[in-house]
Amino acid sequence: SQQGEEDPQALSIQEGENATMNCSYKTSINNLQWYRQNSGRGLVHLILIRSNEREKHSGRLRVTLDTSKKSSSLLITASRAADTASYFCATDARTGANSKLTFGKGITLSVRP
Amino acid sequence: GAGVSQSPSNKVTEKGKDVELRCDPISGHTALYWYRQSLGQGLEFLIYFQGNSAPDKSGLPSDRFSAERTGGSVSTLTIQRTQQEDSAVYLCASSLQGAHGELFFGEGSRLTVL
Numbered sequence: 385s386q387q388g389e390e391d392p393q394a395l396s397i398q399e400g401e402n403a404t405m406n407c408s409y410k411t412s413i414n415n416l417q418w419y420r421q422n423s424g425r426g427l428v429h430l431i432l433i434r435s436n437e438r439e440k441h442s443g444r445l446r447v448t449l450d451t452s453k454k455s456s457s458l459l460i461t462a463s464r465a466a467d468t469a470s471y472f473c474a475t476d477a478r479t480g481a482n483s484k485l486t487f488g489k490g491i492t493l494s495v496r497p
Numbered sequence: 498g499a500g501v502s503q504s505p506s507n508k509v510t511e512k513g514k515d516v517e518l519r520c521d522p523i524s525g526h527t528a529l530y531w532y533r534q535s536l537g538q539g540l541e542f543l544i545y546f547q548g549n550s551a552p553d554k555s556g557l558p559s560d561r562f563s564a565e566r567t568g569g570s571v572s573t574l575t576i577q578r579t580q581q582e583d584s585a586v587y588l589c590a591s592s593l594q595g596a597h598g599e600l601f602f603g604e605g606s607r608l609t610v611l
Contacts, residue, residue, distance in 0.1 A: 483595030
């Protein structure tokens with residue numbers, strides 16, 4: 385089942401602009417993570433936010449989490465052409481002993497030079 | 498090794514053949530995951546290992562798919578009697594804390610079934 389669903393599916397912006405990507409999920413979570421995937425490569429972890437946190441920063445990245453709305457957003461400030469990639473949100477649902485991340489379908493971000 | 502290593506990176510096979518995909522996780526990582534990614538799609542969970550046991554194998558699509566992990570390290574994903582719909586990139590990830598922490602992904606094994 386698809387726990388996390390990202391929005392929009394594709395985003396095209398000019399270098400220097402900010403990029404905002406959203407993720408919604410369905411069940412209670414322990415944490416939510418964002419990953420990046422360059423074409424033809426594996427996924428790289430960007431940031432993790434726990435269910436008791438509301439906002440987190442890492443360099444040019446800002447993540448927010450609203451557990452009441454079951455949603456998260458990833459903001460990339462001052463985007464660069466090198467930020468062009470697919471971005472996935474993933475949730476660690478509260479399912480007892482089992483521990484797996486469920487990924488959304490991803491957002492394709494294109495940053496034009 | 499420094500990261501998660503997967504082999505082969507590319508595999509082309511004929512329908513009906515068996516294939517084995519290998520994953521060598523980061524040393525010391527007790528949790529290991531297999532995911533499948535079809536063209537332009539998200540990641541589909543296949544199986545999760547904690548040590549050598551698989552508490553969650555709910556994502557394996559059919560009984561043609563199996564996976565094992567030995568010595569708490571290397572894992573092998575086996576697909577028997579491959580079908581064209583099995584064509585995808587198979588991604589392996591390992592973690593110290595399971596899904597409570599960061600997953601480290603390999604570069605994937607691209608499987609093409611003709």
